[in-house]
Amino acid sequence: MNAQTALSMREFVDSKPNLKYVFFGGKGGVGKTVLAGAAAVAFAQRGKRVLLASTNPVHSLSGMLGQDVFGKATPVEGVPNLWAHEIDTRETIERSKQEIKEKIEWFLKYAEIKGRADEFVESATMNPAFEESAMFENMIEIMFKDEYDLYVFDTAPTANARRLLGMSSVYSLWVNKMMQSRKEAQQLKLQLSFSRKKEEKDPLMEYLINFRDRMERAKVLLTDPEKTAFFFVTLPEALPIAVIRRFINWFEEFGIPIGGVIVNMRIDPNQVSEQADEFVKNRVKMQAEYMEEIDKLFGTMVRAVLPLFETEVRGVPMLKRTATLLFA
Template structure:
């Protein structure tokens, strides 16, 4: 399964077929399924789930108000989209329908927040469970009603969520099952970005599989009559390659050349895969 959690998807363009919104078999590859996750659909589903849980709670607590205001407040949180996408991501993994899952994440700090969400979720849920238990105990002490004790509608949800988050954390931090690979160009800014990213991911104990260098110009293709612009680019890349070897010593898994055309169909993708896994 090749899935994209990037809000700006590119898999459909890459594969030359529509894979948006549902898992789709890739033409010509019987063992490959691609899926651009519908961000809007994921967020709406999460909003509906939150609305349902809040409505349960308000009824349980006998509070006479509508859930919509609470839902709006909860979903305006800047991390809400990442948490919704994370839920979708772990749903795919827990379904366990495929041998290998490859996720294309957003090329920003969203990726770090997305994968770090398991630790954040676990801490939040533990706090919520503790609060619910304390509130239920206090309610029992202060209640004089002879009504049959009602089951807390949120407790079961929180306990289930805690177990899911624990399993997700175990999966994401198991270096025998999970690795995160960074793709960089031999340029100063991308190198600086992934250097920070690798440090961030180590904070969450998420295994880093290595670094892939992309779009390196073949020095042997540079001739005497090659334009100065290209010669300067080659010299610049050589300098930055030294930085890459120094910064990511032992972590560089592959170096991919700058191809004569962009990778935008399955034939080019196969060519890129052959280069990626070629023995050096």
């Protein structure tokens, strides 16, 4: 590694005393949940009140912590200052649907359109983008509540993370457009109306304005390099490297602050004897080549290299061990 210039995880975090929103991204299975957990433990140990939240539909936090943290923020046993919350994706999506349904019902009545809101709701919500957006809203709701010093989000293992953030700009554009046509429609209705009654309250418009404002607020927080950091996890392997390379490019484009790269599951060559299996030796050799590539591609962005442990990472003691290595 580029030891002279690369900040370690610890040094990076020390250089960001106001860090508040921490994310982990990367290909599935590279250790995002584990590293989010380890980072959350480390921050809690440093005296911050930390919420570890998973917006991941796969129930992973409870499994990793060996404790049920589903559906609400739950104190993590054995780690003072740390709470974990596995967000109920289904409930979040349902709530979002309900909210939209109410708006649509109101709108149909307002526009005097005959039809059942359900049909519109189904067509508007039967797609993954809606679910992502519902989860994103849920996440920023948690951020705005501001009940913790620091938040670690274990994000979904896809291109979503970036799309989610990209969405906030898209939303803003979209909502502005919507608001404009709503205003025009309202004016028209006012002009046409014989009774000329005063402008009635418009819940749809209110919702859109509120929505846009929330998105803008979220964007301000999530693009603040003092408050936010996205960490990208990779293995010394081709595919995970390719994935985070793409992520990093996208994120740079969107102006989303990148905290750095964490290399996980590296086999310590010193642990591998001459007598080791060919298979293991080949693996070590392959990893060495990819470590070089990582150095070339990400150089000073690399914050930590974690070893492949003898078992998977489960339970608080093992998480503490990982935290110590991550912040070594």
